[in-house]
Amino acid sequence: MTEKLRVAVIGAGRMGADHVDRIQHRINGAEIAAVVDVDLARAEAAVAGVPGAVALTSAEEALNNGDVNAVLVATPGFLHEDILHAALAKGFPILCEKPLTPDAASSLRIVQAEAALGRKLIQVGFMRRFDSEYMALRNIIEERGLGELLMLHHQHRNPDTLPGFTNEMLINDSVVHEFDAIRYFTGEEISSVQVRMGKRTRTAPEGQNDPQHVLIETESSVLADVEIYVNAKFGYEVATQATFEDGIVNIGNDSGPYIRTQGRWGGQVTPGFIERFGAAYDVEIQAWVDAALRGGIGGPSAWDGYATAACCEAGVKAQKTGAKTAVVLVEKPALYAEAPTAMGELRGAASLP
Numbered sequence: 001m002t003e004k005l006r007v008a009v010i011g012a013g014r015m016g017a018d019h020v021d022r023i024q025h026r027i028n029g030a031e032i033a034a035v036v037d038v039d040l041a042r043a044e045a046a047v048a049g050v051p052g053a054v055a056l057t058s059a060e061e062a063l064n065n066g067d068v069n070a071v072l073v074a075t076p077g078f079l080h081e082d083i084l085h086a087a088l089a090k091g092f093p094i095l096c097e098k099p100l101t102p103d104a105a106s107s108l109r110i111v112q113a114e115a116a117l118g119r120k121l122i123q124v125g126f127m128r129r130f131d132s133e134y135m136a137l138r139n140i141i142e143e144r145g146l147g148e149l150l151m152l153h154h155q156h157r158n159p160d161t162l163p164g165f166t167n168e169m170l171i172n173d174s175v176v177h178e179f180d181a182i183r184y185f186t187g188e189e190i191s192s193v194q195v196r197m198g199k200r201t202r203t204a205p206e207g208q209n210d211p212q213h214v215l216i217e218t219e220s221s222v223l224a225d226v227e228i229y230v231n232a233k234f235g236y237e238v239a240t241q242a243t244f245e246d247g248i249v250n251i252g253n254d255s256g257p258y259i260r261t262q263g264r265w266g267g268q269v270t271p272g273f274i275e276r277f278g279a280a281y282d283v284e285i286q287a288w289v290d291a292a293l294r295g296g297i298g299g300p301s302a303w304d305g306y307a308t309a310a311c312c313e314a315g316v317k318a319q320k321t322g323a324k325t326a327v328v329l330v331e332k333p334a335l336y337a338e339a340p341t342a343m344g345e346l347r348g349a350a351s352l353p
Ligand code: ISE
Pocket: 158, 173, 174, 175, 177, 273
């Protein structure tokens, strides 16, 4: 492969622009060659200050630009499939923000296209796998120092939602992260999903049931639950409590400066996901670049994108029926049998006392 990735970032919204800044200023081994957005002014704003990078309005043009040899897809999910097929055909390394695609059938088409190539080119942007506390919890689970993992309790709270954030999006846009996290922690597929809708918060927009309680079971019957609450107002929180045979582990609780002043004590609540996972995004993109330069991927694969899409489909069905809904996957192609090697290098230090 080449010495440096020359990346086309497709989509210059919040995540795309954040990745342009990250690659330009904090990542080794990659630089920005092009930024694409249907809104040219937005693409131009993203490349301002990036010498040599071009602003374009067409993904196709970017893929055919001789200066580009890698792609970071950060458009809305419904645009991913076409871009991914075109980038696979070029043989480019790809970092695709979640979701891989919006439904399991189209994600499976991507998996099949990549499996036919016989090598992994797509890394999916589940950045939580690169959070230091996530890595530490996974180590504790794998090493079995606290015995077997029995349950995972997740809290996923956002301050508010953008207009148009539907009931389905609580699953497809938000709980998709817990589906991946549970698979990452346990190393197992999810076998069923159930969704309970209770009392709504008064600030939930019309048609949105918020919060919701999602009940999840894995292949070996680890039980997990997620409180997804997207109008929590107080700030952003993604936390997990893991129950083991011989202990309890908590991750994601706000830490940082603990201040006592004027008769009060406390600290700051994290405002949003960009701040909560900023460091994880940096590690994720560096892992992608390093692995791509060696001809592989450094994190979750297209299979992980497909499996979580199938969990989301079961979750949306479960929202409508209230029933425990099975997650059905096709047989895993041999290409995805082994975890990417870079994940081994990225494991956090075991943090048992
Ligand atoms: C958003 O798209 C994200 O990916 C955030 O991590 C998540 O917390 C939020 O719920 C989603 O809407």
